[in-house]
Amino acid sequence: xxxxxxxxxxxxxxxxxxxxxxxxxxxxxxxxxxxxxxxxxxxxxxxxxxxxxxxxxxxxxxxxxxxxxxxxxxxxxxxxxxxxxxxxxxxxxxxxxxxxxxxxxxxxxxxxxxxxxxxxxxxxxxxxxxxxxxxxxxxxxxxxxxxxxxxxxxxxxxxxxxxxxxxxxxxxxxxxxxxxxxxxxxxxxxxxxxxxxxxxxxxxxxxxxxxxxxxxxxxxxxxxxxxxx
Ligand code: BJW
Numbered sequence: 001x002x003x004x005x006x007x008x009x010x011x012x013x014x015x016x017x018x019x020x021x022x023x024x025x026x027x028x029x030x031x032x033x034x035x036x037x038x039x040x041x042x043x044x045x046x047x048x049x050x051x052x053x054x055x056x057x058x059x060x061x062x063x064x065x066x067x068x069x070x071x072x073x074x075x076x077x078x079x080x081x082x083x084x085x086x087x088x089x090x091x092x093x094x095x096x097x098x099x100x101x102x103x104x105x106x107x108x109x110x111x112x113x114x115x116x117x118x119x120x121x122x123x124x125x126x127x128x129x130x131x132x133x134x135x136x137x138x139x140x141x142x143x144x145x146x147x148x149x150x151x152x153x154x155x156x157x158x159x160x161x162x163x164x165x166x167x168x169x170x171x172x173x174x175x176x177x178x179x180x181x182x183x184x185x186x187x188x189x190x191x192x193x194x195x196x197x198x199x200x201x202x203x204x205x206x207x208x209x210x211x212x213x214x215x216x217x218x219x220x221x222x223x224x225x226x227x228x229x
Pocket of ligand 1: 008009010014020021023093094095150151153154177178180182201203219221
């Protein structure tokens with residue numbers, strides 16, 4: 001049985017119409033990271049941070065998964081139905097839900113999910129709804145302490161134990177559409193490479209490109225679909 005861990009980043013959703021973070025027209029050319037993507041930014045101005053994520057939520061409603069998301073979902077489907085003797089775990093840094101909408105069932109969202117909020121009092125992560133504001137009472141504990149369910153700089157990403165175990169057990173590690181500058185995800189290739197083959201798919205070599213056995217350049221919809229076929 002082949003065990004594959006796939007790490008995805010903003011680049012896999014770019015051809016669906018979502019902006020990446022650091023590209024030429026990236027989200028962060030318009031916003032200061034410290035104002036939005038840190039707990040301190042949220043404490044300073046929760047409504048501003050809320051407006052930023054509401055903009056992203058509105059954008060998400062208008063886009064669809066693309067051929068790269070669908071190709072990965074197809075691999076999971078083939079494993080589930082016995083057509084492929086393998087196992088694939090998608091670990092995504094993305095906060096969008098395009099993997100799930102493409103049909104993937106087992107997706108690890110290490111940086112959280114745009115369509116959820118998190119209660120800082122009880123830890124519940126209910127679905128976001130249009131009336132959600134930072135001062136809205138939590139549906140579980142009724143305290144008004146909701147924040148986006150997103151991992152900001154300085155916070156510990158989710159599911160690190162499960163990810164570490166999967167990296168330890170995999171035969172192949174694949175990174176798709178990630179710049180390789182944000183840790184701990186940028187270090188996954190080094191966790192896998194002592195025992196696994198490693199590949200990256202990107203428009204251009206990532207910051208960690210030399211750490212991979214193979215780099216496939218080009219738009220993910222084409223390169224990932226070709227690889228899966
Ligand atoms: C295509 C394409 C197409 C485009 N086809 N490809 C100094 C040194 C080392 C580390 C640190 C340091 N100082 C601080 C740190 C830690 C910090 C960090 O890494 N900072 C660096 C920036 C220096 N990390 C953290 O704070 C993390 N927590 C942490 O480390 O806790 C400690 C700990 C960890 C583990 C165990 C115990 C303790 C938390 C990081 C949280 C990141 N959160 C964000 C924001 C959430 C979303 C939001 O607010 O909107 O997550 S940051 C942002 O970057 C987002 C992304 O998930 C993440 C990665 O970005 P990604 O996906 O790579 O996107 P881009 O835009 O950078 O790249 C897109 C790529 O796609 C490009 O390469 C394109 O070429 C490519 N592409 N179109 C193929 N069609």
